[in-house]
Amino acid sequence: MSFYQRLVVVIAFAALLLGVLTLFSYDIVKIDWISFMEIQPSFKAMENPLPVAARSIPIEGAAYIPGQGAPVNPVKSDPTSVERGRVLYSVTCIQCHGAKADGNGIIGGALVFQPANLTGDVVQNKPDGSLFLTISNGIQGTGGQIHMPALNENLTVRDRWDLVNYIRTLKAAAAPTPTPQP
Template sequence: MNLIDLLKRLLLLALVGSVLLGGLMLFTYDVVKIEWISFMEIQPSYKPMEKPLPVAARSIPVEGPAYVTGMGAPVNPVPADEVSVQRGRLLFEINCVQCHGAGGQGNGPIAALITNKPANLTLQATQSKSDGTLFLTITNGVTGRMPAMNENLTVRDRWDLVNFIRALAQP
């Protein structure tokens, strides 16, 4: 047996083996479907600017009270002292400066890139809103303009942000 015959046999064996293996894979796919790694595509997740689901009926929120928008705006339980305002400033710098700007005028680095401009937090129109209304805006966001922060910030953090927003209008 020479080298050419040996190569022909190996090639024929490889071809027959490939056909058999391919047929076996096609047959067993219907019987045993192998779940490919899906990474993060199959999971409950929020889409950009999508509101989180409200608190389910007859349930208890994980942290803090559940604020229902139809029941009116809540009252600020956190005094606007220096500690609260400083915590609010830090939270504002982490979460809000990108859109609202360092001074809260709605001129952050991202503001020029988005269609719906962020609110100017120093204007009388914003400052005349109640603390509860500002809290609910931070909590629920504004559709198409601002994401809801209730997943990112605790109830205390959101009240501290409200106290800082009030301090923005002070000279």
């Protein structure tokens, strides 16, 4: 074999090797390399998240314990809480329940179920915990249709109690002016 013939063989061999390696480097042939990041329980995008570990609790503490009745309002109704509630109301509730909270929001009329009048006795006579659960879980019709959406994923626990404290102030606003004493 002449020097040039040997050179051609060596180059051909090197090219073949490079070609085979390229197959792997461009993931044409995929190898699951062992890497430490992958040796752990993880889920890829769009996969269902792992279930919450047994006996774990949310960092804010349990909002309420199902089956134990309505929770008690832990947030004092001070001006800060009411103001936070007012702002949250104007972002999350006003479209349905209306600027006067009477259930006549701009999209309220388009709904099959008229949003509740939050100033009225029906709502105001319910305990704080009941309103909290309504905001958290929404209201579902018997056929599974949604009357009011569950807002627990949009609002923190504190947010929801602030809203309850705000709703309480609406009763006073809507109450008829007392007849002056003679």
